[in-house]
Amino acid sequence: MTRNTRSPVELPAEVSVINVGLPLFADALREQGVPVQPVDWRIPAGGDLDLVAALEELYGPRSDAIETANAEVLRRLNEGVPQLVDVTPAATVLSRLPDLTLLHCGPALDWNDVCDPLRRSMRAAAVAESWAGDVEAADRLLAEGAIGLEPAYRYDTVVPMASAIGPSAPLMVVDNTAGNTRAFAPINQGPGDTPWFGRDTPMAIDRLNLLQQIAGPMLRAVVQATGPIDLWALAAQGVQIGDDMHMRTQGTTSLLVRNILPALAALPDDGRVEFARFLAGNHMFFLNLAMAAAKSVALWAEKVTGSSIVTTMCRNGTTYGIRLAGSDKMFQSPAPPIADALYYEDYGPESAAMDIGDSAILELVGLGGAAAAGSPAVAGFVGGTMADAAAITEQMALICAGRSSRFKLPTWDNAGTPLGVDVRRVVETATTPRITTGVLHVSSGVGQIGAGVASAPSECFQDAVRALAAHRP
Amino acid sequence: MTRNTRSPVELPAEVSVINVGLPLFADALREQGVPVQPVDWRIPAGGDLDLVAALEELYGPRSDAIETANAEVLRRLNEGVPQLVDVTPAATVLSRLPDLTLLHCGPALDWNDVCDPLRRSMRAAAVAESWAGDVEAADRLLAEGAIGLEPAYRYDTVVPMASAIGPSAPLMVVDNTAGNTRAFAPINQGPGDTPWFGRDTPMAIDRLNLLQQIAGPMLRAVVQATGPIDLWALAAQGVQIGDDMHMRTQGTTSLLVRNILPALAALPDDGRVEFARFLAGNHMFFLNLAMAAAKSVALWAEKVTGSSIVTTMCRNGTTYGIRLAGSDKMFQSPAPPIADALYYEDYGPESAAMDIGDSAILELVGLGGAAAAGSPAVAGFVGGTMADAAAITEQMALICAGRSSRFKLPTWDNAGTPLGVDVRRVVETATTPRITTGVLHVSSGVGQIGAGVASAPSECFQDAVRALAAHRP
Numbered sequence: 045m046t047r048n049t050r051s052p053v054e055l056p057a058e059v060s061v062i063n064v065g066l067p068l069f070a071d072a073l074r075e076q077g078v079p080v081q082p083v084d085w086r087i088p089a090g091g092d093l094d095l096v097a098a099l100e101e102l103y104g105p106r107s108d109a110i111e112t113a114n115a116e117v118l119r120r121l122n123e124g125v126p127q128l129v130d131v132t133p134a135a136t137v138l139s140r141l142p143d144l145t146l147l148h149c150g151p152a153l154d155w156n157d158v159c160d161p162l163r164r165s166m167r168a169a170a171v172a173e174s175w176a177g178d179v180e181a182a183d184r185l186l187a188e189g190a191i192g193l194e195p196a197y198r199y200d201t202v203v204p205m206a207s208a209i210g211p212s213a214p215l216m217v218v219d220n221t222a223g224n225t226r227a228f229a230p231i232n233q234g235p236g237d238t239p240w241f242g243r244d245t246p247m248a249i250d251r252l253n254l255l256q257q258i259a260g261p262m263l264r265a266v267v268q269a270t271g272p273i274d275l276w277a278l279a280a281q282g283v284q285i286g287d288d289m290h291m292r293t294q295g296t297t298s299l300l301v302r303n304i305l306p307a308l309a310a311l312p313d314d315g316r317v318e319f320a321r322f323l324a325g326n327h328m329f330f331l332n333l334a335m336a337a338a339k340s341v342a343l344w345a346e347k348v349t350g351s352s353i354v355t356t357m358c359r360n361g362t363t364y365g366i367r368l369a370g371s372d373k374m375f376q377s378p379a380p381p382i383a384d385a386l387y388y389e390d391y392g393p394e395s396a397a398m399d400i401g402d403s404a405i406l407e408l409v410g411l412g413g414a415a416a417a418g419s420p421a422v423a424g425f426v427g428g429t430m431a432d433a434a435a436i437t438e439q440m441a442l443i444c445a446g447r448s449s450r451f452k453l454p455t456w457d458n459a460g461t462p463l464g465v466d467v468r469r470v471v472e473t474a475t476t477p478r479i480t481t482g483v484l485h486v487s488s489g490v491g492q493i494g495a496g497v498a499s500a501p502s503e504c505f506q507d508a509v510r511a512l513a514a515h516r517p
Numbered sequence: 518m519t520r521n522t523r524s525p526v527e528l529p530a531e532v533s534v535i536n537v538g539l540p541l542f543a544d545a546l547r548e549q550g551v552p553v554q555p556v557d558w559r560i561p562a563g564g565d566l567d568l569v570a571a572l573e574e575l576y577g578p579r580s581d582a583i584e585t586a587n588a589e590v591l592r593r594l595n596e597g598v599p600q601l602v603d604v605t606p607a608a609t610v611l612s613r614l615p616d617l618t619l620l621h622c623g624p625a626l627d628w629n630d631v632c633d634p635l636r637r638s639m640r641a642a643a644v645a646e647s648w649a650g651d652v653e654a655a656d657r658l659l660a661e662g663a664i665g666l667e668p669a670y671r672y673d674t675v676v677p678m679a680s681a682i683g684p685s686a687p688l689m690v691v692d693n694t695a696g697n698t699r700a701f702a703p704i705n706q707g708p709g710d711t712p713w714f715g716r717d718t719p720m721a722i723d724r725l726n727l728l729q730q731i732a733g734p735m736l737r738a739v740v741q742a743t744g745p746i747d748l749w750a751l752a753a754q755g756v757q758i759g760d761d762m763h764m765r766t767q768g769t770t771s772l773l774v775r776n777i778l779p780a781l782a783a784l785p786d787d788g789r790v791e792f793a794r795f796l797a798g799n800h801m802f803f804l805n806l807a808m809a810a811a812k813s814v815a816l817w818a819e820k821v822t823g824s825s826i827v828t829t830m831c832r833n834g835t836t837y838g839i840r841l842a843g844s845d846k847m848f849q850s851p852a853p854p855i856a857d858a859l860y861y862e863d864y865g866p867e868s869a870a871m872d873i874g875d876s877a878i879l880e881l882v883g884l885g886g887a888a889a890a891g892s893p894a895v896a897g898f899v900g901g902t903m904a905d906a907a908a909i910t911e912q913m914a915l916i917c918a919g920r921s922s923r924f925k926l927p928t929w930d931n932a933g934t935p936l937g938v939d940v941r942r943v944v945e946t947a948t949t950p951r952i953t954t955g956v957l958h959v960s961s962g963v964g965q966i967g968a969g970v971a972s973a974p975s976e977c978f979q980d981a982v983r984a985l986a987a988h989r990p
Contacts, residue, residue: 295758306794454759
């Protein structure tokens with residue numbers, strides 16, 4: 045409106061309002077029947093002046109250098125071609141692994157800080173390694189430090205949920221030939237009574253033995269028969285059939301099984317049917333393959349220096365850690381609860397362990413929360429409609445520097461999934477990555493009690509922004 | 518507007534227009550910047566006075582009886598529980614099948630009227646049955662009537678595309694225990710050089726031998742090991758992962774394969790790997806299972822008399838036939854071309870055979886076109902977006918009497934797929950069923966040349982309406 049000084053002020057009969065920021069005003073106007081277009085504006089960096097200064101530095105004088113680095117990181121995250129090439133015990137491929145040592149999810153931590161589900165998983169692994177006769181003896185060895193702990197990420201390995209693995213656990217070897225990088229992940233243990241869900245029962249320990257004695261050798265024979273298996277080609281099909289590739293991998297697992305069926309049928313009698321039963325009962329089988337594939341690509345991307353894009357994101361149930369490309373520094377926050385979750389009957393948030401596992405690597409490569417918009421399964425955990433699932437992906441788009449050209453979502457206008465979490469955007473918008481994940485019991489050893497979508501904590505991203513701004517190249 | 522006789526006519530400054538019927542007026546207004554809300558209104562029954570009178574009868578005095586019958590038909594179409602229970606040569610289960618006879622898709626027809634792709638399929642089947650030494654000899658036997666032709670529907674059997682099967686072809690036996698009905702379908706032949714695509718090469722004939730000697734016995738052993746396989750439970754999962762279950766069954770096929778994996782692994786050495794190779798290479802494997810399942814349910818529904826719902830819909834490449842529940846009368850029209858299709862390179866509509874196969878049974882039970890809204894694969898053939906695919910399902914909703922409570926589409930507000938094609942609605946709205954299907958070459962024997970969405974012809978539905986109105990119970 046222009047001001048009219050010649051006559052009494054005339055108010056317009058109709059107004060339309062654009063509301064920026066807090067919704068209270070908009071709500072008040074809406075109650076009076078006034079149309080309102082809300083804009084989700086927030087004070088940058090929550091108004092923290094140090095952070096605002098850091099962002100001004102990173103978006104200002106440093107912007108060109110960062111954008112150049114980020115473009116190369118995005119290219120690598122997008123163009124990696126991870127392939128499953130072998131399956132072999134950890135000890136045979138991780139030459140630096142010390143004796144009597146377990147690899148675990150998330151950042152490094154001391155036994156005293158290990159959460160209950162991960163403790164149970166460590167005990168089960170120690171028994172499966174025959175380092176202890178039972179879980180009580182394993183607990184003593186762990187408590188007195190006779191068994192060492194190493195975070196898996198230091199060995200280019202990713203392990204899901206509350207996983208701990210010993211040197212005889214079979215690892216799937218994934219090569220990203222485009223970047224000459226190699227990553228590892230254990231075979232997914234499957235649903236139910238299994239250590240990665242924080243169980244240490246005799247049956248859970250048996251599962252580790254099955255992986256070591258049957259699944260590992262059988263899967264190795266399959267890969268030797270088929271040759272390298274292109275994992276992103278399968279994952280690209282999978283996101284088109286409702287897999288977000290984190291919370292749900294059922295479609296991709298089934299596609300893979302059908303692809304390798306001739307090699308499965310040609311396996312020797314000794315173990316073939318047992319391995320087939322394991323695969324038939326494990327709808328999460330592809331999860332660990334997707335994780336190793338993501339890690340192999342992230343290892344290539346993280347060789348780029350001066351970028352603001354996250355290339356490590358992992359949790360151990362106690363702490364949550366991220367690293368930026370080109371840096372060894374792990375920024376940590378306390379592991380958060382899983383905010384939006386559905387629980388199995390008789391369970392609720394009060395029984396839930398904190399967010400755990402290395403699987404959050406998936407959210408860094410355009411999968412998991414980034415692919416939620418294509419997944420009815422995710423929708424079921426966040427409100428029920430595809431629009432609810434799309435809101436998760438929209439949040440990821442807000443903080444990502446690019447888009448995948450491999451993972452496209454028919455239900456999201458055939459657009460590529462958001463790719464490359466930029467700490468600057470995370471801090472600027474006060475929006476942290478959304479991670480589709482399972483929920484474990486905090487203490488009882490009952491295992492999985494639900495699933496949902498976690499939000500990463502903000503402090504570690506803020507610390508990363510401060511450090512990036514402080515570190516002048 | 519009310520008329521104002523006291524002053525010169527005042528036209529309103531702004532108009533909004535609701536346009537009913539032909540879009541020409543709306544287009545003209547839109548060009549002048551006037552907002553228009555189109556209503557897709559058409560003259561009922563195309564203005565045909567006989568048809569309008571028939572509809573007045575069926576929606577008027579006969580309405581209550583028809584609605585009662587339709588409700589029971591819908592209940593049966595919705596509540597059937599089809600299970601795969603056996604696999605066995607046609608001759609062992611179709612006791613009425615005469616010697617030296619082939620079953621073919623669609624309505625009955627004479628050899629002279631058989632289209633080229635189906636002729637080739639018949640020749641291949643005759644050679645596979647060892648009735649002839651080569652396809653030329655088979656052609657002579659067929660031309661002189663030494664080999665008889667019977668439509669598969671008369672034997673509660675459904676065969677896809679240009680299928681013709683002899684007595685040694687293995688049939689999958691599907692029981693709908695809820696209705697005590699049983700239907701049959703051959704094993705899907707797979708993509709490529711195969712008779713159901715209208716090919717009669719030595720390799721195509723070999724495929725029939727593989728089905729008879731390997732796939733049939735192996736699949737039978739699997740079913741004996743697993744027990745009955747609940748086909749709609751799999752199909753319900755399948756429509757949630759992008760299968761419309763007609764044009765695309767890749768997801769459901771893969772789910773099935775993973776489910777039966779332990780039984781596959783336990784098959785005898787003789788044939789196991791060959792069968793595994795066949796399954797791995799056949800993404801259409803579930804199509805024929807879905808068809809037999811649909812038929813077993815339709816056989817239950819068609820026992821209800823006095824209904825206006827279609828329970829048979831099939832094509833032989835020459836004619837298109839439908840039957841209503843409770844009636845043996847096959848209403849026929851010339852088979853139409855597939856209107857909305859994408860063609861392989863070097864092919865186009867001029868090379869296309871007419872719509873063919875019994876697979877249109879799927880559109881009667883809430884699958885195929887009725888499930889298009891959930892299928893990115895269908896979207897790819899009709900415009901590219903999920904909205905384009907949803908338009909197909911919306912058209913089916915316009916002519917269907919109910920909704921499936923089994924097949925629900927996450928991308929369509931989690932609604933059930935349209936179920937039960939009502940001939941009254943088809944004729945009233947001049948909207949015929951939309952069928953997602955493949956396209957074969959009209960004459961060269963090259964096989965499949967594209968895929969798309971066909972519209973059923975209208976005459977057979979009009980004839981059915983006239984006959985239903987004329988036949989007073």
